[in-house]
Amino acid sequence: MTPFEYLRAEDPAEAVAAVAGRPGAAFLGGGTNLVDHMKLGVAGPDLLVDVSRLPLDRVEETADGLRIGAAVRNSDLAAHPLVRERYPVLARALLSGASGQLRNVATTAGNLLQRTRCPYFQDVTTPCNKRVPGSGCSAIGGYTRYHAILGASEHCVATHPSDMAVAMVALDAVVVVLGPGGARTLPLAELYRLPGDAPERDTVLEHGDLITAVELPHLPFARRSAYRKVRDRASFSFALVSVAAALDLDGGRVRDVRLALGGVAHRPWRAARAEEELRGGPATEDAFRRAAEAELIAARPLPGNAFKVAMTRNAVVATLRALAEEGR
Amino acid sequence: MDARITLRVDGRVRPVALDTRTTLLDALRDHLSVTSPKKGCDHGQCGACTVLLDGRRVVSCLILAVACDGAEVTTAQGLAEEGEPHPVQRAFLEEDAFQCGFCTPGQVCSAVGMLEEVKAGHPSDATDDLTGPVTLDDEEIRERLSGNLCRCGAYVNIVAALREEAES
Ligand SMILES: Cc1cc2nc3c(=O)[nH]c(=O)nc-3n(C[C@H](O)[C@H](O)[C@H](O)COP(=O)(O)OP(=O)(O)OC[C@H]3O[C@@H](n4cnc5c(N)ncnc54)[C@H](O)[C@@H]3O)c2cc1C
Ligand code: SF4
Ligand code: FES
Ligand code: FES
Numbered sequence: 001m002t003p004f005e006y007l008r009a010e011d012p013a014e015a016v017a018a019v020a021g022r023p024g025a026a027f028l029g030g031g032t033n034l035v036d037h038m039k040l041g042v043a044g045p046d047l048l049v050d051v052s053r054l055p056l057d058r059v060e061e062t063a064d065g066l067r068i069g070a071a072v073r074n075s076d077l078a079a080h081p082l083v084r085e086r087y088p089v090l091a092r093a094l095l096s097g098a099s100g101q102l103r104n105v106a107t108t109a110g111n112l113l114q115r116t117r118c119p120y121f122q123d124v125t126t127p128c129n130k131r132v133p134g135s136g137c138s139a140i141g142g143y144t145r146y147h148a149i150l151g152a153s154e155h156c157v158a159t160h161p162s163d164m165a166v167a168m169v170a171l172d173a174v175v176v177v178l179g180p181g182g183a184r185t186l187p188l189a190e191l192y193r194l195p196g197d198a199p200e201r202d203t204v205l206e207h208g209d210l211i212t213a214v215e216l217p218h219l220p221f222a223r224r225s226a227y228r229k230v231r232d233r234a235s236f237s238f239a240l241v242s243v244a245a246a247l248d249l250d251g252g253r254v255r256d257v258r259l260a261l262g263g264v265a266h267r268p269w270r271a272a273r274a275e276e277e278l279r280g281g282p283a284t285e286d287a288f289r290r291a292a293e294a295e296l297i298a299a300r301p302l303p304g305n306a307f308k309v310a311m312t313r314n315a316v317v318a319t320l321r322a323l324a325e326e327g328r
Numbered sequence: 329m330d331a332r333i334t335l336r337v338d339g340r341v342r343p344v345a346l347d348t349r350t351t352l353l354d355a356l357r358d359h360l361s362v363t364s365p366k367k368g369c370d371h372g373q374c375g376a377c378t379v380l381l382d383g384r385r386v387v388s389c390l391i392l393a394v395a396c397d398g399a400e401v402t403t404a405q406g407l408a409e410e411g412e413p414h415p416v417q418r419a420f421l422e423e424d425a426f427q428c429g430f431c432t433p434g435q436v437c438s439a440v441g442m443l444e445e446v447k448a449g450h451p452s453d454a455t456d457d458l459t460g461p462v463t464l465d466d467e468e469i470r471e472r473l474s475g476n477l478c479r480c481g482a483y484v485n486i487v488a489a490l491r492e493e494a495e496s
Contacts, residue, residue, distance in 0.1 A: 035390045
């Protein structure tokens with residue numbers, strides 16, 4: 001690990017100024033991803049600005065929904081009564097991620113900004129465009145079981161590993177950012193980039209941009225929502241594919257729906273095409289399958305992950321079917 | 329870069345000077361000679377380093393010691409009061425819930441933290457009703473302790489030890 005200075009920030013503005021003013025500086029949340037990367041040699045900041053104790057640790061009800069502070073721990077968010085009641089998909093996604101010990105430490109912002117688990121990204125002895133731009137992609141032609149089937153490029157086929165983010169994208173979450181130039185908001189779905197020819201950039205954030213909160217708009221029908229995660233072992237394992245869904249039924253028809261996919265792309269994947277297919281149509285298994293297939297027309301599986309296409313389709317159908325049955 | 333911090337470890341105030349790169353686990357083991365938390369993977373994947381930090385279970389290998397200045401740390405060693413094993417430790421002994429014992433201090437701390445979470449009504453991935461009360465059945469125990477691996481495969485008896493705890 002390279003040596004670094006440590007600063008415990010007292011307020012958000014101080015934290016932003018400290019990081020913005022130094023190219024090698026980084027924010028420190030719980031550290032469960034960043035400290036791991038520092039040990040592996042994937043990251044080497046020369047200053048850590050600890051933002052985990054900032055007064056951003058509250059979940060508050062607002063006129064428009066729920067405001068989640070950036071420093072709220074994953075376990076506290078999952079256990080929050082309003083999240084359990086109104087956004088079960090979010091509580092479930094959080095509870096399916098990592099372990100009890102990690103969730104007690106991991107923060108909301110850190111979870112959103114955790115980096116890919118691509119094994120080559122984490123191994124400094126192998127070429128990786130995300131870690132060293134222009135060095136090549138070892139996954140292409142290599143081990144691709146955990147890699148993307150949607151939206152990838154010839155430069156990078158990595159997936160975003162967060163479960164929480166998939167649920168938040170389905171819920172139309174908005175991210176509140178404080179940067180050197182002031183505060184701004186942006187939809188979470190637009191925070192994340194596709195790899196294109198610059199896979200070293202996971203998000204549109206600039207150096208010194210601090211996430212201060214995530215806002216969830218009101219979505220009454222999200223009380224009927226679910227998260228389904230398919231993985232290699234029953235617990236404490238990243239998703240092969242995952243599905244976040246909320247379903248609003250009008251008798252046997254779909255009045256409205258929210259659908260997002262995890263484990264399939266460089267960002268949490270909002271399945272807009274499938275949603276469009278479903279809205280106004282019958283809430284039947286056939287219709288669910290057709291919608292999933294419409295979304296997956298764009299899939300370009302790799303040699304090691306062709307199974308993900310059928311797995312994603314089946315997971316979407318199973319999730320929606322279970323939600324529809326819950327309503328009867 | 330050097331830093332001076334103070335931890336309260338197993339009830340004792342322990343000032344310590346260390347490099348900022350030191351994890352909480354290395355601070356405990358190498359600087360303070362508190363060796364009950366074990367280093368298995370050093371990457372958050374095995375749970376052997378689990379301790380209670382301000383009462384909550386955490387993996388100490390991914391937390392920087394400097395970020396813990398002023399915190400209260402309880403290790404498996406500190407759970408025992410006046411030489412008397414903690415009820416969870418006693419249950420592990422009674423149910424033969426270990427073989428080599430390497431994972432055990434982490435398992436015990438994790439279990440103590442987990443029982444507090446259950447008491448507070450926190451659901452897990454195995455909980456059917458997110459808003460209802462939690463019943464700590466075997467499936468719940470396994471899910472809630474999935475962050476602690478045991479290479480000896482003592483899982484069956486670990487579950488038995490905690491089932492006993494859950495019932496009492
Ligand atoms: C063994 C293991 C298993 C895991 N399994 C899963 C899983 O199944 N599902 C899952 O979703 N996750 C999983 N995780 C990942 C875990 O969820 C993340 O490590 C965690 O959420 C990161 O949060 P943190 O606060 O510790 O982030 P940190 O490590 O502190 O930070 C992560 C990144 O965010 C930046 N950052 C932090 N806070 C801010 C802020 N306020 N504004 C701007 N930038 C910020 C940091 O600079 C860093 O780049 C696992 C992790 C481990 C170690
Ligand atoms: S998929 Fe992306 S992260 Fe993985 S080796 Fe290729 S460039 Fe690196
Ligand atoms: S040593 Fe910390 S989790 Fe393995
Ligand atoms: S008892 Fe040997 S690793 Fe668990």
